Amino acid sequence: xxxxxxxxxxxxxxxxxxxxxxxxxxxxxxxxxxxxxxxxxxxxxxxxxxxxxxxxxxxxxxxxxxxxxxxxxxxxxxxxxxxxxxxxxxxxxxxxxxxxxxxxxxxxxxxxxxxxxxxxxxxxxxxxxxxxxxxxxxxxxxxxxxxxxxxxxxxxxxxxxxxxxxxxxxxxxxxxxxxxxxxxxxxxxxxxxxxxxxxxxxxxxxxxxxxxxxxxxxxxxxxxxxxxxxxxxxxxxxxxxxxxxxxxxxxxxxxxxxxxxxxxxxxxxxxxxxxxxxxxxxxxxxxxxxxxxxxxxxxxxxxxxxxxxxxxxxxxxxxxxxxxxxxxxxxxxxxxxxxxxxxxxxxxxxxxxxxxxxxxxxxxxxxxxxxxxxxxxxxxxxxxxxxxxxxxxxxxxxxxxxxxxxxxxxxxxxxxxxxxxxxxxxxxxxxxxxxxxxxxxxxxxxxxxxxxxxxxxxxxxxxxxxxxxxxxxxxxxxxxxxxxxxxxxxxxxxxxxxxxxxxxxxxxxxxxxxxxxxxxx
Numbered sequence: 001x002x003x004x005x006x007x008x009x010x011x012x013x014x015x016x017x018x019x020x021x022x023x024x025x026x027x028x029x030x031x032x033x034x035x036x037x038x039x040x041x042x043x044x045x046x047x048x049x050x051x052x053x054x055x056x057x058x059x060x061x062x063x064x065x066x067x068x069x070x071x072x073x074x075x076x077x078x079x080x081x082x083x084x085x086x087x088x089x090x091x092x093x094x095x096x097x098x099x100x101x102x103x104x105x106x107x108x109x110x111x112x113x114x115x116x117x118x119x120x121x122x123x124x125x126x127x128x129x130x131x132x133x134x135x136x137x138x139x140x141x142x143x144x145x146x147x148x149x150x151x152x153x154x155x156x157x158x159x160x161x162x163x164x165x166x167x168x169x170x171x172x173x174x175x176x177x178x179x180x181x182x183x184x185x186x187x188x189x190x191x192x193x194x195x196x197x198x199x200x201x202x203x204x205x206x207x208x209x210x211x212x213x214x215x216x217x218x219x220x221x222x223x224x225x226x227x228x229x230x231x232x233x234x235x236x237x238x239x240x241x242x243x244x245x246x247x248x249x250x251x252x253x254x255x256x257x258x259x260x261x262x263x264x265x266x267x268x269x270x271x272x273x274x275x276x277x278x279x280x281x282x283x284x285x286x287x288x289x290x291x292x293x294x295x296x297x298x299x300x301x302x303x304x305x306x307x308x309x310x311x312x313x314x315x316x317x318x319x320x321x322x323x324x325x326x327x328x329x330x331x332x333x334x335x336x337x338x339x340x341x342x343x344x345x346x347x348x349x350x351x352x353x354x355x356x357x358x359x360x361x362x363x364x365x366x367x368x369x370x371x372x373x374x375x376x377x378x379x380x381x382x383x384x385x386x387x388x389x390x391x392x393x394x395x396x397x398x399x400x401x402x403x404x405x406x407x408x409x410x411x412x413x414x415x416x417x418x419x420x421x422x423x424x425x426x427x428x429x430x431x432x433x434x435x436x437x438x439x440x441x442x443x444x445x446x447x448x449x450x451x452x453x454x455x456x457x458x459x460x461x462x463x464x465x466x467x468x469x470x471x472x473x474x475x476x477x478x479x480x481x482x483x484x485x486x487x488x489x490x491x492x493x494x495x496x497x498x499x500x501x502x503x504x505x506x507x508x509x510x511x512x513x514x515x516x517x518x519x520x521x
Contacts, residue, residue, distance in 0.1 A: 024043070025046070027045060076095070083101055085105045102121060158178045188226075203225065208228045236256050260280050318371065326362070329451060332450075337353070399504070400423065
């Protein structure tokens with residue numbers, strides 16, 4: 001069939017030209033919207049500026065075809081072959097290209113917004129400044145593709161192959177790149193804010209200057225990656241692998257990176273305000289200084305000498321455990337949650353609710369704190385809902401006095417400034433505890449429950465993994481008390497007996513405090 005015959009029949013209303021052979025034909029500027037060219041041979045055809053909107057080009061051969069400026073909006077091109085085709089500035093918005101072959105295709109400034117490119121092969125395709133907003137590229141092959149300056153906001157690239165692709169200065173904000181392959185990809189100065197990169201393979205990728213604010217990189221592999229100057233503020237980096245990655249002057253403000261592996265990584269100049277320094281693997285890490293200022297303006301610098309950074313970063317997060325010798329009931333669970341909510345309103349050190357482990361016989365509440373110095377004051381506060389509060393607080397006060405006496409007596413501690421900070425924090429906790437008890441009704445309600453009258457153990461664990469029992473109720477583990485029959489007099493008896501706790505030895509208290517990884521404020 002000749003071009004003239006096709007155009008003549010189309011003009012009479014014929015739309016079905018499936019299987020037609022128009023190789024090397026000139027259809028530039030043709031108006032063929034809605035045409036059916038299924039299985040057609042359109043190799044080396046000139047369709048520049050043609051209107052093919054809503055056309056069916058499934059399984060069509062368009063190798064080396066010229067489609068620059070063509071309108072293919074909502075066209076169907078599933079399994080079509082467009083290898084080395086010229087589609088510069090073509091409109092393929094909402095087009096169906098599932099399984100299409102676009103190897104080395106020229107797609108500069110093409111509009112593929114909302115297009116379906118599931119399992120499409122775009123190996124070495126040129127997509128510079130292309131628009132792929134909300135496009136479906138799941139399982140697509142974009143290895144060695146050029147996507148510099150492209151817009152892929154909200155695109156689905158889950159499990160896509162982007163190895164060695166160039167995505168520099170592109171916009172991938174809100175995109176789904178979960179489990180995608182991005183080895184040696186160029187993502188320098190790319191906008192990945194809010195993107196899902198969980199489980200992605202980014203080994204040796206260039207992410208220098210990239211915007212990764214609020215991105216999810218949990219479980220991602222970034223071994224050897226270049227993250228110099230990248231912004232990872234508020235990013236989820238849980239269990240992310242940064243082995244030998246370069247994070248020089250990266251912005252990690254308020255990032256969550258418990259379980260991250262920074263073995264052999266470079267972190268010099270990183271901005272770490274409000275970022276946990278615990279729960280990390282840091283063997284062989286290089287870090288000469290970090291920026292602890294709230295906005296990353298270097299107004300608060302922490303310098304490290306030789307191995308000092310090991311005292312700043314640590315695998316063991318400081319925790320407070322309250323072990324209650326009773327099973328948690330629904331009423332108690334509700335009351336305790338309300339009590340800690342009200343405590344958190346007054347006490348800033350309680351940044352998140354405790355994790356809870358509820359067994360048939362015992363309940364464990366675990367509180368995580370940001371630094372070792374917060375252990376004693378936070379324990380002083382979080383015990384408030386329980387009957388053992390008074391005796392626990394008395395023990396904490398006694399231990400702080402022991403620490404102070406040792407410092408005065410023989411300067412036994414390596415960090416005297418830490419003791420000053422500890423005293424300030426404990427004094428503040430004492431004052432706040434009084435205010436909380438007077439003002440917060442949920443504390444009073446919780447304290448009346450049998451669960452909160454049960455014997456407790458309070459165990460602190462510092463960042464060196466040393467533990468210290470600050471309270472151990474003499475009745476803990478003993479089941480002869482009939483708690484349902486407790487009255488005011490028996491409460492007083494238990495409370496008075498609980499004050500007979502044996503304090504840890506002086507050496508135990510001092511060894512625990514010497515295990516603090518203290519950094520000056």
